[in-house]
Amino acid sequence: MEETGLDIQELEYIIDHAFREDIGEGDITTNNLVPETTSAKASMTAKADGIIAGLPIAEMVFKKLDPNFxxxxxxxxxxxxxxxxxIVEMEGSFRAILTGERLALNLMQRMSGIASETAKYVAEVRGTKVQILDTRKTVPGLRSLDKYAVKAGGGTNHRIGLYDLVMIKDNHIKLAGxxxxxxxxxxxxVPSTIKVEVETTNLNEVREAISAGADIIMLDNMNNEMMTEAVGIINGKAISEASGNMNLSRLKGVAATGVDCISIGALTHSVIALDISQNIIQS
Incomplete structure (x- = not known):
């Protein structure tokens, strides 16, 4: 299997859980129509333009059903x-091909949809210093796959969860005073190795975040004029991150403010799956 950088045990857990959900005690249609020893060839074909992601994960699906796939x-x-x-040709147990088809396609289509959308945003800021970041707005239990797909599309992973980067938001600020x-x-x-990000909504908060020693300053829901001023105030003392209602039509204008990063929840929370079909070639 192609190296993914993903945790194999986590992938095993995701696929096993999906099998329990979809197959349960067995594929009663396939298992009662297809002899156990029958083999077949099949293929996957793109039905739309995009960026492909999830091929090694789909391979894992089929090989868990047929180790000789x-x-x-x-x-x-x-x-x-x-x-x-x-996209791919495959050969193995006919039962494995039919039983694994929907899970393999569901994962690949979602991941390819994320990669394809991410690539559009990355293309919009090409030639600038801006990095396109994802968020935690992912499907629960599939975050590792969603974020892997963002990277496949040329984006950059922001914090993975609540444990690897401090993000002080408005409610935290209110509580702390x-x-x-x-x-x-x-x-x-927290250890000094963990970065601290602070959410700001106006220029006074930006100034305070700099004085407090924030590593990353989020410019939340600011217009482009305010963001430009904020970047000038920050002046390299921290990483600047634009966030809030980001879309393709805004992107070039936001990049022109001089921010270092733009975080975009829509990369993963509003995915349009890339259309991919699987067909039997020979049985």
């Missing part, structure tokens, strides 16, 4: 594909 991809994750392209005491309290509690 043959998987011959014509592309690798992150490649651009066109409508009509042959302000940005400065919130950052001070956090700095005492």
């Amino acid at each position: 043959s998987w011959n991809p014509k592309f690798t994750d992150g490649d651009a594909i066109k409508k009509g392209d042959l 302000g940005i400065t005491p919130a950052v001070k309290q956090i700095r005492k509690a």
Whole structure:
């Protein structure tokens, strides 16, 4: 299987859970119509243009059903594909091909949809210093796959969860009594290796976040004029991140403000699956 950088045990858990959900005690249609020893050849074909992602995960699906399954991809994750392209040829147990089809396609279509959408945003800021970041707005239990797909589309993963980066937001600030005491309290509690991000909504909060020593300053729901001023105030003392209602039509204008990053929830929370079909070639 192609190296993904994903945790194999986590992938096993995701696929096993999906099998329990979809197959249960057995595929009663396939198992009662297809002899156990029958083999077949099949293929997956693109029915739309996009960026492919999830090929190694789909391979894992079929190989869990048939360890001797043959998987011959014509592309690798992150490649651009066109409508009509042959994506992969496969051969193995006919039962495995039919039983694993829906799970393999569900995962690949979602992941390819995320990669394809991410690639559109990345293309909009090409030639600038801006990084396109994802968010935690992912399907519960599938975050690792969603974020892998963002990377396949050329994006950058932001924090993976609540544990790997401090993000002090408005409710935290209210509870702590302000940005400065919130950052001070956090700095005492967490290792220095963990970055601290602070959400700001106006220029006074930006100034306070800089003085407090934030590593990353989120410019939340600011218009482009205010963001430009905020970037000038930050002046390299922290990483600047634009966030809030970001879409393709806004992207070039936001990038022109000089921000370092733009975080976009729509990469993963409003996915349109890339259309891919699976067909039997020979049985």
